[in-house]
Amino acid sequence: MDGQFLQGTNLSRAFGGINAVAGVDITIARRDLLCVIGPNGAGKSTLVGLLSGAIAPGSGELILDGERMTGRPMHAFCRRGVVRKFQGTNTFLTMTVRDNLVVAGLGVAAYRTTPMPDPDAVLEEVGLAGQASELASHLPHGERQWLEIGMAVMCQPALLLLDEPAAGLSAKDAQRLVRLIHRLREQCAVLAIEHDLGFVQSLACETWVMHRGEVVRRGSYAEIADDEEIRRVYLGRGATHAAH
Numbered sequence: 009m010d011g012q013f014l015q016g017t018n019l020s021r022a023f024g025g026i027n028a029v030a031g032v033d034i035t036i037a038r039r040d041l042l043c044v045i046g047p048n049g050a051g052k053s054t055l056v057g058l059l060s061g062a063i064a065p066g067s068g069e070l071i072l073d074g075e076r077m078t079g080r081p082m083h084a085f086c087r088r089g090v091v092r093k094f095q096g097t098n099t100f101l102t103m104t105v106r107d108n109l110v111v112a113g114l115g116v117a118a119y120r121t122t123p124m125p126d127p128d129a130v131l132e133e134v135g136l137a138g139q140a141s142e143l144a145s146h147l148p149h150g151e152r153q154w155l156e157i158g159m160a161v162m163c164q165p166a167l168l169l170l171d172e173p174a175a176g177l178s179a180k181d182a183q184r185l186v187r188l189i190h191r192l193r194e195q196c197a198v199l200a201i202e203h204d205l206g207f208v209q210s211l212a213c214e215t216w217v218m219h220r221g222e223v224v225r226r227g228s229y230a231e232i233a234d235d236e237e238i239r240r241v242y243l244g245r246g247a248t249h250a251a252h
């Protein structure tokens with residue numbers, strides 16, 4: 009099943025006079041890991057919105073698994089395995105950790121031909137086996153992030169879109185997340201938009217820099233971090249520390 013999953017050509021979206029995303033070409037294969045960085049307002053969230061069907065492109069084409077998706081509703085993207093984890097946590101607080109996973113899995117079970125993942129195996133994978141019977145409201149912030157990622161895994165993603173996944177995590181938890189994301193790549197492609205450059209450096213993957221709606225650099229994190237202009241203009245203070 010390896011091969012190309014998503015292809016976007018000349019994707020653009022303007023809001024009023026602002027070109028939030030301007031002419032982006034993107035191809036994602038089934039086990040790709042890609043980080044998108046850039047300053048506030050660069051267009052990262054809008055790009056993820058376009059890839060998840062939450063935002064319709066003003067122009068351009070989007071193909072998923074060989075099927076033209078341009079202008080299709082978000083649920084059509086979900087059905088083809090595009091799963092988005094938003095910044096912050098979106099869990100059912102009055103349900104147990106395990107039941108949160110089951111509900112997430114049942115939500116997509118009706119249109120998947122493969123069996124629902126075993127929630128206990130997913131709990132193990134995200135390190136929450138010991139908290140299976142806890143109410144989600146009792147979990148600290150970091151652990152709710154694991155729960156949400158577990159819920160995303162229950163949705164059997166082909167492409168997992170992560171919106172600032174390291175936000176609010178301790179350095180130790182961020183490293184744990186790096187390891188988890190690398191394991192997730194065995195099952196799906198992962199695209200993360202992120203501001204935490206130390207985290208991006210640890211992921212050590214293909215990294216794109218967005219600025220004013222365009223992808224202005226593509227390369228390994230090391231190549232991006234070594235680019236004087238990118239360091240000065242886009243990475244800002246702290247880049248030197250993150251890069252070396």
Ligand SMILES: Nc1ncnc2c1ncn2[C@@H]1O[C@H](COP(=O)(O)OP(=O)(O)OP(=O)(O)O)[C@@H](O)[C@H]1O
Binds near residue numbers: 027046047049053
């Ligand atoms: N719904 C909207 N209505 C109007 N303008 C918008 C809307 N969504 C985004 N924009 C504008 O589009 C540009 C790109 O925004 P976007 O949120 O995609 O950037 P970003 O790189 O994700 O920023 P941040 O890192 O701060 O989240 C910004 O100028 C933003 O103000």
